[in-house]
Amino acid sequence: MAFEHHDEGHYTVVKIDESRFDASIAEAFKTYVFDLIEEGKSEIVVDLAAVRFMDSSGLGALVAGLKKLSGNGSFSLASAQPAVKDLFDLTSMDKLFKLHDSVDEAVKGD
Amino acid sequence: MSQLLKLEIDSQLSNTTLVAMAVRGVCAMTTLSPVEINRLELCLVEIVNNAIEHAYENKAGYPVEICVDLDKTMMNIAVSDWGQSIPDEVIQDKAEVAVDPEYPETWLCSGRGLHIVNKLMDQVSYESDQGKNSFTMKKELRH
Secondary structure, X not given: OOEEEEEEOOEEEEEEXXXXXXXXXXXXXXXXXXXXXHOOOOEEEEEOOOOOEEOHHHHHHHHHHHHHHOOOOEEEEEOOOHXXXXXXXXXXXXXXXXXXXXXXXXXXXX | OOEEEEEEEEOOHHHHHHHHHHHHHHHOOXXXXXXXXXXXXXXXXXXXXXXHHHHOOOOOOOEEEEEEEEOOOEXXXXXXXXXXXXXXXXXXXXXXXXXXOOOHHHOOOOOOHHHHHHHHOOEEEEEEEOOEEEEEEEEEOOO
């Protein structure tokens, strides 16, 4: 299974258990996250620790998750690796997403 | 003297990894830094994804050809398909929508691939000739 999730306090941590978050799995991720949001999960942290490569389709799936919440909750990212951080810088997506160094830090709350 | 590597995959997104890894291997022979190699891999994947998703509308069973031409001064990568060509207005659209956290309509879920490639590669070009569409991108090498 490419994705799994568990609850930590009122946060739902979604782990991407793949080294490549690309076009081949982006749509499946979107469906997975949309299902969670429709079940009522609204404080989402995506754990990117395993992801070594992300393309614009992976990025688009994250944006789709953020948009799906329509401001009713939070959608943040944790443990982004260097190539993933670079993609966020290149596309200015660091303006949209809060990037935490770790899941622990993300679920501590603001 | 230049060296040429020609690869072909079937038009399935899961095959993109194969060319990405092969081209990373070629990059390891060059003076590109780890960050530059990651970026070149990203550009290659974006263009191969485009060929599969747009030229072939995500249908398997069609060829995507990747030619890597390497010499001491540059690496040239051409990605070719025999499907629908990219419309001129898409190729010429160099202006990227600026992301604004205040305006969700600027939070685009797709359409970033070509902008990323235009930003990261030293030169890009696109041509269609007798049903073969080729997107060529060039990276200069330190020597």
